[in-house]
Amino acid sequence: MTRHITFIGAGNMASAILGGMVDSGYSREAITASSPDESQLAALHERFGIQTTTSNVDAVKQADVVVLAVKPQLMKDVCTELHGTVQDTRPLIVSVAAGIPADALERWLGGDLPVVRCMPNTPSLVGSGACGLFANPRVDADQRDLATTLLGAVGLVEWVDEESLLEAITAISGSGPAYFFLVFEALEAAGVKLGLPADSARRLALQTAAGAARMAQQSDQSPERLKRNVMSPGGTTERAVHCLEDAHLRQAFLEATDACAQRAREMAEEFGNR
Numbered sequence: 656m657t658r659h660i661t662f663i664g665a666g667n668m669a670s671a672i673l674g675g676m677v678d679s680g681y682s683r684e685a686i687t688a689s690s691p692d693e694s695q696l697a698a699l700h701e702r703f704g705i706q707t708t709t710s711n712v713d714a715v716k717q718a719d720v721v722v723l724a725v726k727p728q729l730m731k732d733v734c735t736e737l738h739g740t741v742q743d744t745r746p747l748i749v750s751v752a753a754g755i756p757a758d759a760l761e762r763w764l765g766g767d768l769p770v771v772r773c774m775p776n777t778p779s780l781v782g783s784g785a786c787g788l789f790a791n792p793r794v795d796a797d798q799r800d801l802a803t804t805l806l807g808a809v810g811l812v813e814w815v816d817e818e819s820l821l822e823a824i825t826a827i828s829g830s831g832p833a834y835f836f837l838v839f840e841a842l843e844a845a846g847v848k849l850g851l852p853a854d855s856a857r858r859l860a861l862q863t864a865a866g867a868a869r870m871a872q873q874s875d876q877s878p879e880r881l882k883r884n885v886m887s888p889g890g891t892t893e894r895a896v897h898c899l900e901d902a903h904l905r906q907a908f909l910e911a912t913d914a915c916a917q918r919a920r921e922m923a924e925e926f927g928n929r
């Protein structure tokens with residue numbers, strides 16, 4: 656039986672997930688998105704053929720699953736608005752918001768509801784997402800499978816048993832696409848400085864990243880070994896990699912991911928304890 660999925664919010668993350676679902680064959684008639692922004696809704700309807708409304712309450716009435724995809728600072732108000740309806744219809748609640756604890760969502764929605772908290776990422780839009788999931792104790796096996804199907808339609812799914820591990824997942828894969836986009840920017844700029852046309856430098860950088868990721872995914876060898884295979888002794892790569900190590904690239908990643916996880920904890924305090 657096809658379950659009706661309603662997205663509250665129609666921005667980057669909602670469109671990435673629902674777009675991926677439609678592309679993977681999920682019924683468009685069974686997807687609704689709600690947002691105050693009519694032009695955003697019209698664009699989603701045009702692109703994916705899904706149902707849209709500006710009324711959050713109307714949107715959740717028929718939903719088996721409600722995906723909360725608004726900014727963390729708006730979450731309490733949105734949940735409070737939906738409280739009465741979801742207490743009647745009792746859908747599975749799925750939140751993509753960084754930092755907002757499952758028990759805060761459940762409390763704001765009136766209590767005693769199955770809540771899955773997830774940390775997806777924007778490559779879901781092209782079916783290559785990576786998503787961490789945590790279920791509160793009220794989520795049953797069928798709802799867990801439903802959440803796996805929903806997010807699995809747009810990429811890799813990893814369940815965690817401890818909610819705090821979603822902070823680590825935010826630091827690695829939730830925010831992670833931005834780190835790689837930054838590297839693409841830097842490599843393109845470096846290529847231009849070395850004399851390549853910008854478009855050519857970009858294509859080469861992106862293809863190299865995609866090839867390296869695909870190779871690492873398909874290989875039995877560790878990334879460390881694969882890196883060694885490129886580094887001919889006394890050759891060009893060895894010199895480049897030494898420069899990156901001397902520039903403390905590993906330390907920079909440790910600090911960046913630590914800062915990211917710390918910000919997720921702060922957001923739980925800032926927006927979750929209301």
Ligand SMILES: NC(=O)C1=CN([C@@H]2O[C@H](COP(=O)(O)OP(=O)(O)OC[C@H]3O[C@@H](n4cnc5c(N)ncnc54)[C@H](OP(=O)(O)O)[C@@H]3O)[C@@H](O)[C@H]2O)C=CC1
Nearest residue numbers: 664665666667668690692724725726727751752753775776
């Ligand atoms: N972007 C990312 O890479 C990731 C984001 N997340 C999480 O996803 C959530 C959404 O982020 P993102 O998609 O980037 O944000 P966006 O700002 O792109 O999307 C938020 C959407 O919510 C809409 N909105 C605002 N107020 C309401 C309301 N009262 N009722 C319904 N919809 C409303 C916005 O409309 P309008 O534009 O008119 O304000 C917009 O469509 C956040 O909680 C974030 O932590 C998680 C993982 C990755």
Ligand SMILES: O=C(O)[C@@H]1CCC=N1
Nearest residue numbers: 752753825829830831
């Ligand atoms: O930057 C943010 O807060 C969101 C959560 C993970 C990716 N984007």
